[in-house]
Amino acid sequence: MGIQIRHAEDRDGHFITGLIRATLQDMESVGGHEVNQNEDFWRKYAEKIVESIRKGDRIYLLAQTDRSIVGFLEGKIVKLQEVFAHRKIFHISIVYVIPQTRRRGIAASLAEEALQWASGQGCHEADLNVLFNNDKAIGLYKKLGFNVFRYQLKKKLLPIA
Numbered sequence: 001m002g003i004q005i006r007h008a009e010d011r012d013g014h015f016i017t018g019l020i021r022a023t024l025q026d027m028e029s030v031g032g033h034e035v036n037q038n039e040d041f042w043r044k045y046a047e048k049i050v051e052s053i054r055k056g057d058r059i060y061l062l063a064q065t066d067r068s069i070v071g072f073l074e075g076k077i078v079k080l081q082e083v084f085a086h087r088k089i090f091h092i093s094i095v096y097v098i099p100q101t102r103r104r105g106i107a108a109s110l111a112e113e114a115l116q117w118a119s120g121q122g123c124h125e126a127d128l129n130v131l132f133n134n135d136k137a138i139g140l141y142k143k144l145g146f147n148v149f150r151y152q153l154k155k156k157l158l159p160i161a
C-alpha cells in the first residue's frame with residue numbers, strides 16, 4: 001500500500017473534522033473526556049478548521065493512499081509564557097490513523113515529517129499530551145524520542161449529571 005504524506009487544503013476541512021471526532025472517541029475509550037455530540041457544534045468546528053489550515057503557525061498533515069485518507073496529524077507552534085525565556089515550541093495536538101491501516105508506520109511517518117517542518121520553523125522543542133492509559137500512543141511517542149516532562153493530575157469533585 002503506497003502512502004503519500006501531504007499538507008491539508010481547504011477542501012479537507014470536513015474530513016479532518018471527522019478524523020478529530022474519531023480521535024476524541026478513541027481517547028474517550030481510554031479514559032479521556034466525554035466527546036461533545038452536538039452536530040451544530042461540529043459543523044461550526046469544521047469551518048474553524050478550514051480557517052486554521054490557512055494559518056502559517058500550524059501544520060495539518062494527511063496520510064493518503066490512492067483511494068482515501070488513512071491518517072492525520074495536527075500540530076501548532078506555541079510560545080512559552082513570558083515568565084520563561086523566549087522559546088518556540090511545537091505542540092502536536094492529534095495523531096490519528098484509521099484502525100484498518102495501523103501498525104504500518106503511518107503515524108511515525110506523519111510525526112517525523114511534522115517534526116522536520118517544526119525544526120525548519122525554528123522550534124527548539126516538541127511536546128504533546130497523552131492519556132495515561134493510551135499504550136499505543138505512548139509506544140509511538142517513545143519510539144519517536146519523547147520523554148515524560150510533567151504529569152497533569154486531576155481529581156473528581158462533583159458527579160456528572
Ligand SMILES: CC(C)(COP(=O)(O)OP(=O)(O)OC[C@H]1O[C@@H](n2cnc3c(N)ncnc32)[C@H](O)[C@@H]1OP(=O)(O)O)[C@@H](O)C(=O)NCCC(=O)NCCS
Nearest residue numbers: 026094095096097102103104105106107108136137139140
Ligand atoms: C497511536 C496511533 C496514532 C499509532 O498509529 P500507527 O500508524 O499504528 O503507528 P505506527 O505504525 O507508526 O507505530 C509506530 C510505533 O508506535 C508504537 N505502537 C503503535 N501501535 C501500537 C500498539 N498497538 N501497541 C503498542 N505499541 C504501538 C510502536 O512502538 C510502533 O513501532 P513498531 O511497530 O516498530 O513497534 C494509532 O493507534 C491511533 O490512531 N490511535 C487512536 C488515536 C490516538 O490514540 N492518537 C494519539 C493521541 S492524540
